[in-house]
Amino acid sequence: xxxxxxxxxxxxxxxxxxxxxxxxxxxxYADFNEALANxxxxxxxxxxLNKNEPTVYDPKVNADEFTFTLVDNxxxxxxxxxxxxxxxxxxxxxxxxxxxKMHGEEFHANDILMKCPSKYNDAKPQS
Amino acid sequence: MKEIEYIGEHLWLGKLGNFFLILSFVASLIxxxxxxLSTKNxxxxxxxxxxxxxxxxxxxxxxxxxxxxxxxxxxEYQYAWQHSNNEMPMRYILSCFWEGQEGSFLLWTFWNIVxxxxxxxxxxxxxxxxVMAVFSLAQVFLASMILGIYIGDHKIGSSPFLLxxxxxxxxxxxFVQGYISDPNYLAKITPxxxxxxxxxxxxxxxxxxxxxxxxxxxxxxxxxxxxxxxxKHNEWQQIALPWTYFGILILGVGILMGGxxxxxxxxxxxxxxxxxxxxxxLVPWLVLVGAGHVxxxxxxxxxxxxxxxxxxxxxxxxxxxxxxxxRSGILGEASVHAFTDLGMQGQxxxxxxxFVLLCVALLIENSLLRVSYIMGSCLLxxxxxxxxxxxxxxxxxxxxxxxxxxxxYNKYFPKEKDEEELYSREFWMFLGSxxxxxxxxxxTYFTSVPVLNKLFSIKKAPLKVEDYNLWAVPFxxxxxxxxxxxxxxxxKKNNAKEFYKKLxxxxxxxxxxxxxxxxxxxxxxxxxxxxxxxxxxIISYSILFTVGIxxxxxxxxxxxxxxxxxxxxxxxxxxxxxFALIIIGALVSTSKKAILSKNTAAKQVESLGExxxxxxxxxxxxxxxxxxxxxLVTYEGKEVKGIDFYFKVNYFTKNPNxxxxxxxxxxxxxxxxxxxxxxADPDTKHFLNRDIYTHITAADMRTVIDSTxxxxxxxxxxxxxxxxxxxxxxxxIIVIDSIVSNLSQAEYEKNDSLLExxxxxxxxxxxxxxxxxxxxxxxxxNTVIPETDKIEALGLKFSFWRINPEExxxxxxxxxxxxxxxxxxxxxxxxxPYINVLxxxxxxxxxxxxxxxxxxxxxxxxSKANHDS
Numbered sequence: 001x002x003x004x005x006x007x008x009x010x011x012x013x014x015x016x017x018x019x020x021x022x023x024x025x026x027x028x029y030a031d032f033n034e035a036l037a038n039x040x041x042x043x044x045x046x047x048x049l050n051k052n053e054p055t056v057y058d059p060k061v062n063a064d065e066f067t068f069t070l071v072d073n074x075x076x077x078x079x080x081x082x083x084x085x086x087x088x089x090x091x092x093x094x095x096x097x098x099x100x101k102m103h104g105e106e107f108h109a110n111d112i113l114m115k116c117p118s119k120y121n122d123a124k125p126q127s
Numbered sequence: 128m129k130e131i132e133y134i135g136e137h138l139w140l141g142k143l144g145n146f147f148l149i150l151s152f153v154a155s156l157i158x159x160x161x162x163x164l165s166t167k168n169x170x171x172x173x174x175x176x177x178x179x180x181x182x183x184x185x186x187x188x189x190x191x192x193x194x195x196x197x198x199x200x201x202x203e204y205q206y207a208w209q210h211s212n213n214e215m216p217m218r219y220i221l222s223c224f225w226e227g228q229e230g231s232f233l234l235w236t237f238w239n240i241v242x243x244x245x246x247x248x249x250x251x252x253x254x255x256x257x258v259m260a261v262f263s264l265a266q267v268f269l270a271s272m273i274l275g276i277y278i279g280d281h282k283i284g285s286s287p288f289l290l291x292x293x294x295x296x297x298x299x300x301x302f303v304q305g306y307i308s309d310p311n312y313l314a315k316i317t318p319x320x321x322x323x324x325x326x327x328x329x330x331x332x333x334x335x336x337x338x339x340x341x342x343x344x345x346x347x348x349x350x351x352x353x354x355x356x357x358x359k360h361n362e363w364q365q366i367a368l369p370w371t372y373f374g375i376l377i378l379g380v381g382i383l384m385g386g387x388x389x390x391x392x393x394x395x396x397x398x399x400x401x402x403x404x405x406x407x408x409l410v411p412w413l414v415l416v417g418a419g420h421v422x423x424x425x426x427x428x429x430x431x432x433x434x435x436x437x438x439x440x441x442x443x444x445x446x447x448x449x450x451x452x453x454r455s456g457i458l459g460e461a462s463v464h465a466f467t468d469l470g471m472q473g474q475x476x477x478x479x480x481x482f483v484l485l486c487v488a489l490l491i492e493n494s495l496l497r498v499s500y501i502m503g504s505c506l507l508x509x510x511x512x513x514x515x516x517x518x519x520x521x522x523x524x525x526x527x528x529x530x531x532x533x534x535x536y537n538k539y540f541p542k543e544k545d546e547e548e549l550y551s552r553e554f555w556m557f558l559g560s561x562x563x564x565x566x567x568x569x570x571t572y573f574t575s576v577p578v579l580n581k582l583f584s585i586k587k588a589p590l591k592v593e594d595y596n597l598w599a600v601p602f603x604x605x606x607x608x609x610x611x612x613x614x615x616x617x618x619k620k621n622n623a624k625e626f627y628k629k630l631x632x633x634x635x636x637x638x639x640x641x642x643x644x645x646x647x648x649x650x651x652x653x654x655x656x657x658x659x660x661x662x663x664x665i666i667s668y669s670i671l672f673t674v675g676i677x678x679x680x681x682x683x684x685x686x687x688x689x690x691x692x693x694x695x696x697x698x699x700x701x702x703x704x705x706f707a708l709i710i711i712g713a714l715v716s717t718s719k720k721a722i723l724s725k726n727t728a729a730k731q732v733e734s735l736g737e738x739x740x741x742x743x744x745x746x747x748x749x750x751x752x753x754x755x756x757x758x759l760v761t762y763e764g765k766e767v768k769g770i771d772f773y774f775k776v777n778y779f780t781k782n783p784n785x786x787x788x789x790x791x792x793x794x795x796x797x798x799x800x801x802x803x804x805x806x807a808d809p810d811t812k813h814f815l816n817r818d819i820y821t822h823i824t825a826a827d828m829r830t831v832i833d834s835t836x837x838x839x840x841x842x843x844x845x846x847x848x849x850x851x852x853x854x855x856x857x858x859x860i861i862v863i864d865s866i867v868s869n870l871s872q873a874e875y876e877k878n879d880s881l882l883e884x885x886x887x888x889x890x891x892x893x894x895x896x897x898x899x900x901x902x903x904x905x906x907x908x909n910t911v912i913p914e915t916d917k918i919e920a921l922g923l924k925f926s927f928w929r930i931n932p933e934e935x936x937x938x939x940x941x942x943x944x945x946x947x948x949x950x951x952x953x954x955x956x957x958x959x960p961y962i963n964v965l966x967x968x969x970x971x972x973x974x975x976x977x978x979x980x981x982x983x984x985x986x987x988x989x990s991k992a993n994h995d996s
Binding site for chain 2: 014021028030057060085089092
């Protein structure tokens with residue numbers, strides 16, 4: 001067996017492993033209805049904050065729970081329970097991605113990503 | 128329509144800037160043509176050089192003009208308006224310069240010029256023309272990125288000299304529209320200024336280093352391309368070697384600086400988050416390291432020609448690809464700190480594809496085939512633009528490019544005749560470079576999920592940090608074993624027995640050391656159970672730890688025993704020790720990182736599974752003390768300096784008597800920037816063997832407690848209670864301890880004069896201190912006169928105003944002072960053990976690479992001198 005064959009085998013093994021990893025990563029972008037259909041499945045839901053609904057953060061009771069209402073890109077509204085502290089400048093966010101799954105009528109998120117006009121991004125100013 | 132004459136604009140600056148922009152683009156184009164022609168006829172060389180220097184002059188001109196604009200606050204220009212303001216200290220002017228896309232492209236262009244001029248001056252031979260032609264081509268593309276002209280509807284580049292009132296993103300906005308008809312609008316606009324997160328010294332040193340690193344992948348690439356072009360696959364490698372090591376050094380330092388910045392000043396809670404932006408600078412570095420190693424193999428033994436070309440070219444192409452990823456907006460939601468889309472996605476794609484096309488075309492030796500490949504590619508692109516089917520056409524192109532590369536490799540590329548020895552340094556170095564390339568490809572594949580989403584119309588979410596870590600561990604294990612062993616082998620043939628004998632010492636010591644350290648680190652029940660990691664993960668971590676130690680010891684051993692501690696030859700050993708220390712430091716500080724601020728209030732939603740038990744933040748009121756890990760932590764209060772809020776968090780340790788003893792104070796910060804919003808800046812206490820990282824996630828941001836309301840009470844609330852019942856206030860618990868009357872029931876009925884009933888309230892504050900309040904219920908001639916009682920220290924007021932004899936209950940109303948809600952913070956504290964090993968490793972690796980680079984330059988000079996004489 002030539003050494004080039006060993007190299008070839010390693011490449012194939014790694015390739016299979018990589019594909020398996022990316023298949024195992026079942027998390028996809030979705031909307032609330034898809035998440036509702038598969039409550040065991042983790043999803044990334046992209047949406048906007050509904051500013052008319054209250055946001056609840058009472059650190060005295062639990063510093064790692066924050067509740068708000070998100071409207072997904074299809075216009076479906078759900079209460080989101082984030083199991084983290086309230087992010088800085090939450091109200092200023094333009095777009096929110098919550099990562100988690102549906103639990104009853106609530107979406108429970110273990111992580112959140114926000115696009116703010118101010119940070120990292122030089123998007124348009126609000127005035 | 129009459130044009131409005133705006134007051135105070137400096138339009139000459141934009142004109143001058145645009146002149147330099149166009150000059151820089153045209154001159155680089157002429158330099159490209161000139162150097163191309165000089166590959167055939169040397170007479171053009173002088174002309175081409177002049178064009179390149181003109182280009183360099185023009186770029187300097189652009190930079191100078193931009194600085195003039197920023198320093199003098201010409202806010203009529205969008206770039207100055209967006210990235211600077213008057214309040215900003217002058218020392219951040221550099222940060223403003225490269226905060227935006229245009230400025231950072233310029234920074235890159237600038238470094239390319241510096242390297243290009245040094246390279247051109249050091250090359251007075253046949254390599255100058257082709258190498259500089261490739262350089263000029265890169266400059267043509269970079270210059271076009273900031274050109275900012277329109278051809279039809281297509282925008283080419285984005286200029287830093289656009290007026291705010293003409294900028295496509297802004298001129299429609301109401302505030303700009305409102306001013307636009309006002310000739311004196313300039314006096315009224317407020318500039319946005321620099322992002323507060325970027326106002327620190329890291330922003331001053333990190334981008335120039337990183338971009339110099341990106342620029343330094345260009346010389347090896349240019350040499351490799353020139354090698355293909357001239358069909359001299361061997362000669363360039365020795366000249367390119369010092370450049371490659373320079374690139375490894377600078378890019379490596381740049382990446383690690385980014386990690387240090389993330390750890391020190393940003394709230395990522397770690398130094399590496401596998402963010403696409405981080406990955407896309409790591410990947411070219413890995414490939415460049417591979418290139419450097421194969422080039423050494425080539426120097427000592429010859430051969431490995433295809434691999435050296437592949438890696439040297441690949442590193443630069445991956446820089447381009449990462450530029451595309453981070454600047455085209457394709458990452459979208461996947462990254463928190465990619466640049467914004469400037470509408471240059473198409474241009475960036477073409478930029479990347481053109482270079483790939485050029486590489487493949489140069490590889491093809493048959494000129495007919497080459498021309499048809501180029502023509503075919505152009506046709507495919509034209510078809511894609513005109514008729515769609517872009518994805519299918521793109522695949523066709525990619526597959527045919529790969530096919531042609533394989534064909535040319537087989538047909539034209541010189542190959543080694545005999546198989547490499549298993550016990551030879553070249554085989555192991557080759558294998559190491561190959562593993563580096565493979566790991567780079569894996570990271571690229573994972574990072575490219577958003578691109579794959581677009582190509583295949585799927586909606587996959589980006590990979591998680593755990594998935595990256597899962598892959599990083601086995602790759603690191605293999606690399607570290609190779610690092611440990613390869614140096615003990617000589618080039619060409621070796622005696623296997625002798626090799627194992629030499630390695631044995633460090634191997635045995637590291638196994639012993641690895642086991643003794645791994646057991647307390649990973650196998651002690653109380654520790655490993657808490658962190659919730661799997662058994663096989665623990666095993667792989669201890670293997671990684673052990674091979675890390677092995678790599679450190681073996682390289683130290685090789686340096687001291689074989690090289691006899693000679694500094695000039697120590698580069699490789701020291702750099703390898705540094706790399707191994709980085710991996711050990713990263714492994715231990717990440718896998719053993721401990722959240723000190725455990726939130727016990729967080730409830731676990733069992734059915735949701737792992738990861739939904741946010742227990743990382745703790746609520747602390749001013750004056751409260753809470754245990755956190757080995758510490759007791761109190762929040763002393765905040766100090767406000769302008770827009771910066773410093774929160775004083777005191778850490779106490781328990782001394783042997785169990786009494787708290789002050790240890791240290793941390794002052795994590797939140798900046799409340801009126802224009803940019805809030806930005807948190809953590810504070811870290813550094814110890815020799817661990818770091819305590821403290822970050823404010825939320826806080827009471829009131830600066831003044833309203834003094835007019837100072838003594839006001841909220842509206843009282845009524846509580847119906849029995850003896851022994853409790854009432855909850857926001858800062859205390861109240862127990863109705865006893866009810867005392869001055870008269871007995873009989874006496875009261877007999878003597879209808881005065882009844883006094885006192886409720887004795889025991890009040891416990893959050894520290895467990897006890898206060899007493901005695902509000903009285905007084906009946907005088909059938910009139911009830913309640914007598915209130917206050918506890919000033921707690922801001923509580925009680926009045927006892929009713930007795931319900933039938934139910935045996937009393938009614939007490941309680942009012943709290945308006946300002947009773949105390950100043951508070953929500954904080955997160957994390958302990959990173961042995962993170963200093965990581966930083967020591969960084970410095971060691973940089974130092975070792977530097978020595979290696981100097982040594983390569985010295986050897987090149989010697990061989991040149993020999994050659995000349």
